[in-house]
Amino acid sequence: MKNSKLLQLKVDHLYHIALDTEQHDLQTMFGDVKFVCFGGQVSRMERFTSFVIQELGLQPGTGDTPTNYAAGTDRYALYKAGPVLAVSHGIGIPSLSVVFNEILKLVHYAKCTDVTFFRIGTCGGVGLEPGTVVLTEKAVDGAFQPFLSTTILGKKVQRPAYVEKPLLEELLSCSENTDDFKTVTGTTMCTDDFYEGQARLDGAFCDYDEDDKMKFLNNVKAKGVCNIEMESLGFLAMCNHAGVPGAVACVTLLDRLKGDFVSTDFSLLKSWQHRAQKLVLRFIKRRITQQNRHKNG
Numbered sequence: 001m002k003n004s005k006l007l008q009l010k011v012d013h014l015y016h017i018a019l020d021t022e023q024h025d026l027q028t029m030f031g032d033v034k035f036v037c038f039g040g041q042v043s044r045m046e047r048f049t050s051f052v053i054q055e056l057g058l059q060p061g062t063g064d065t066p067t068n069y070a071a072g073t074d075r076y077a078l079y080k081a082g083p084v085l086a087v088s089h090g091i092g093i094p095s096l097s098v099v100f101n102e103i104l105k106l107v108h109y110a111k112c113t114d115v116t117f118f119r120i121g122t123c124g125g126v127g128l129e130p131g132t133v134v135l136t137e138k139a140v141d142g143a144f145q146p147f148l149s150t151t152i153l154g155k156k157v158q159r160p161a162y163v164e165k166p167l168l169e170e171l172l173s174c175s176e177n178t179d180d181f182k183t184v185t186g187t188t189m190c191t192d193d194f195y196e197g198q199a200r201l202d203g204a205f206c207d208y209d210e211d212d213k214m215k216f217l218n219n220v221k222a223k224g225v226c227n228i229e230m231e232s233l234g235f236l237a238m239c240n241h242a243g244v245p246g247a248v249a250c251v252t253l254l255d256r257l258k259g260d261f262v263s264t265d266f267s268l269l270k271s272w273q274h275r276a277q278k279l280v281l282r283f284i285k286r287r288i289t290q291q292n293r294h295k296n297g
């Protein structure tokens with residue numbers, strides 16, 4: 001934990017996930033967590049939790065759906081399946097940043113050790129077949145800067161956003177020849193907006209034309225960017241700053257060189273979203289096997 005002032009707090013309120021250090025025994029509730037998986041939508045993280053429960057052979061809870069530990073608020077949702085915590089983060093870096101801070105503190109108060117963070121998301125691909133999974137090597141902002149630029153006490157602070165190579169390679173090695181989708185690695189562009197920020201022509205505002213858009217997107221591709229989304233930069237910068245290993249796996253919902261619209265075939269989109277989840281779960285299973293081997297000597 002980077003903030004020693006937390007040691008002086010009698011009670012810490014993790015306000016946006018409706019937990020605190022007085023009323024909740026965070027160590028008993030979450031002390032065994034080894035993997036924290038973030039994703040934008042509540043429903044995706046709930047489905048992911050059910051998938052983890054099934055694949056790790058865990059006992060399902062008493063209800064029809066996994067327990068939401070942040071049910072005291074509807075800002076975010078927080079699920080747990082054995083050593084896996086699944087957290088929704090909403091859209092964009094500001095929304096992610098708030099829950100990321102509180103989850104980092106939760107992991108600290110719960111005395112978790114050797115924790116790895118993932119963002120399992122969706123994105124627009126740049127010259128990739130829709131449904132491809134992109135593992136981020138490094139994130140850049142909408143102006144190609146490879147760091148998060150944030151304002152603290154009125155001053156701009158820059159924090160780099162990259163994935164440690166061994167973690168990236170370990171995650172990439174979880175893709176299989178028999179997969180019915182491709183997994184690639186590359187630079188991710190992380191923007192402040194879905195519409196103008198990502199050079200779309202179909203937002204409520206647009207002061208450029210198709211030519212300008214294509215020039216920009218071709219330049220994006222020429223600079224090695226594989227995909228565009230809205231959280232990787234903040235996510236990786238915060239992982240790097242906290243010293244927590246973190247990786248980003250996002251499935252492409254469309255090829256931005258071919259258009260702006262995301263399909264409304266929700267069952268197809270759901271099945272694509274499952275691809276990034278599958279990959280991360282393979283990673284988790286492998287790590288659990290290694291940890292068990294280590295424990296049993």
Ligand SMILES: O=P(O)(O)O[C@@H]1C[C@H](O)[C@@H](CO)O1
Nearest residue numbers: 039040091092121122229230
């Ligand atoms: O993880 P998700 O699918 O929520 O991430 C992307 C980036 C934005 O948050 C959102 C835009 O539709 O999708």
Ligand SMILES: O=c1cc[nH]c(=O)[nH]1
Nearest residue numbers: 122123124228229230
């Ligand atoms: O094009 C896309 C698709 C998903 N998420 C994004 O941020 N952009």
